[in-house]
Amino acid sequence: MSKNLVIVESPAKAKTIEKFLGKDFTVKSCFGHIRDLAKGDDAIDVKGNFKPNYEVSDDKKAIVAELKKLSKDADLVWLASDEDREGEAISWHLSEVLNLDEKKTRRIVFHEITKPAILKAIDNPRGIDKNLVDAQQARRVLDRLVGFELSPVLWKKVKGNLSAGRVQSVAVRLIVDREREINNFNYSSAFRVIARFNVGGKQMEAELGKRFETEAEAKAFLEKCVGANFTIKNLEVKPSEKSPAPPFTTSTLQQEASRKMGYGVSITMSIAQKLYENGLITYMRTDSVNLSELAIASAQNYISSNFGEKYSRPMRYTTKNDSAQEAHEAIRPTYFENVEIEGTPQEKRLYDLIYKRAIASQMAKAQIEKTIATIAIDGVTEQLVATGEVLKFDGFLKVYLESTDDDQEDEGSKMLPPLAVGEQLVLNQIQATERFTRPAPRYTEASLVKRLEELGIGRPSTYAPTISTIQKRGYVVKEDREGKERNFVQLTLEKQVISREDRTEKFASEKSKLFPSDIGMIVTDFLSKHFEQIMDFNFTASVEEEFDKIARGQLVWNKMIEKFYGPFHATVTNTSENAERQNAERTIGIDPETGKTVYVKVGRYGPFAQIGDNSDDEALKPKYASLRAGQLTETITLEEALDLFKLPRVVGNFEGKDIKAAIGRFGPYLMHDSKFISIPKTDDVFAIEFDRAVELIEGKRISDANKLLKTFEEDAEVKILNGRWGPYIAKGRDNYRLPKTTKVEELTYEVVAKIIEAEAKPASKKTAAKKVVAAKTPAKKTAAKKTAAKKVKK
């Protein structure tokens, strides 16, 4: 039996450290927190100094039992959880739950998983910092109180299954605020003037220093340019340099993977997790840009021998973020010698990104020479400016360049042809183009994470889960949206003639952006009205200051909570008793056909439009229609609302049965002979004609025939179908998995019947009911599925 037991948070870390420490040390992982507040409402004794009631979570019972046994047999137990608030608490919970003797317990910390760092830590043990633990308890208790008191208010005043919290509610608010900013944005336009010259066979572009507000002004300017001389008046050469970005933190990795590869934050994190588990990168949930001495030295070595000495620039980065706890290194490859790795294409791409970012961070600045040419126009005061860039030394640009969120109007750095002051230029054309101002862009998952990090809200381990939560609750949807068209004017001066063209462009099209839903807006407004403090962007920052005081021993944690909870709880009670129910009802106009009032509001099944008032008289009952995806009660127009009542629409009669066109949850569809056929985006559900509808129905029949792989005489209900994940069994509305090795041609009914029997689903109504319950309690759902899967294996 080993004399020393070291406990770390992550199993991958445990494996690495065990190698450094030799045979006298056993290194085990506790898999994060082992204990948490009890699930129910008795978790915090609000009348008894907020005493927390902790429980070992079910999924941690086994590991706790194992650690208990190992710690009993060990001479010394080394608590090596991370050096931050949460890590300190993990060590404290371990010492409590494992009942560790203080005399044989050591607390150690390291910020990097390198041999010298570990050995140094072992040489410098300390005790558990109870103040830091108390700061964590305050954080935990505050979050529980806020979340579990606010959420029930929403169930009462808005609808069930909603949630609120210190982090998620502010995240939703950011998106709601941005949406309104965009909806209220005043687009204005101005004419941007670009001249194109022919210089020694090459094209050169120059822009006018000012924009014209009206077409008339732009035209007047072009008229002055007819027959004018264009002369280089001044040439200015300015050296400049560009520095590499620091190596990745969780947040910057999520941003770059989103910008460069289009990955959502959860995808990025799960790929990074794989890389970490395979020992290829350092820990992926970090807020630090720091690199270990070893890493810097090895990067320097790699750069010098592969690119040359002058490309190396060893650099220590420091984070600017106050809320950073820096328990780990920045994200970097474990070995810079691993230029390429084995793995899935996604793993390779993400690794490549991490690798290049880390190596570039240790490389020299790029040297750039900027040339600015000023061009004078005869008889005109305004001047044209042409800029060009020459890369004198590429430096870090040899491997990596960071992307930006806003690269829609990408200027592109161009070289200028050789020019001389006084030189007369040959004009090809001058164009004055109407350009519009743009509102701030909608958030992507990653840019929302960036904003949250700036506000100090949330932690690297919770960014991705928070983004998922606000989508799961229906506050926010991630979507693509078609752009709208608008007209703009372009004036062109060419060959001394001015011409005018009306052109159209698409704008405001969005890809994978976050949009608020009606519920997201209702909840945000409700919380902002009644719980201003929680919705304040600075709330987290201000409580963090208090947590820091607790950590420094200047404040007692439950006193701090008490001061917050008193007024907060009073507001909760007051709101719960007195606030009105929120349904976002809005009158949007009068139906011209019936003269009745048209409303929109949010009901049990989501937002809908209503024509006419509620009435007991059957004949006068109002008409209802659900809003379409992407429509908001806040912004829908009367015309759009009335359109909703034009469906379902009978398109015609085919094979003795009506074809109906309507819009469902998954978009526009046709229904014929009780079968559904999706209407593609290229067709308009309001206008689709009979012939086209029949074409779609027949197309669907052909693809259905291909989907059907096999049927059985014994049971017409049972079919083998070809699905997204390959062939599967369908019986009625239930589906069953086929073993991966199955050869469909050889499949007999007997085998199929056995698989169905083994999974033995209850009658379909009960399944439906069960599914609803299961979906609400994810823990139970997985448990149930596990047992089902095991049964199949037997």
Place this chain on the structure above:
DNA sequence: CAGTGAGCGAGCTTCCGCTTGACTT
């Protein structure tokens, strides 16, 4: 998904931060 929207009342939901798997119809 498949055209629902009254009102009542049961019993359910919910937080943030540490960790990984399990597994997709």
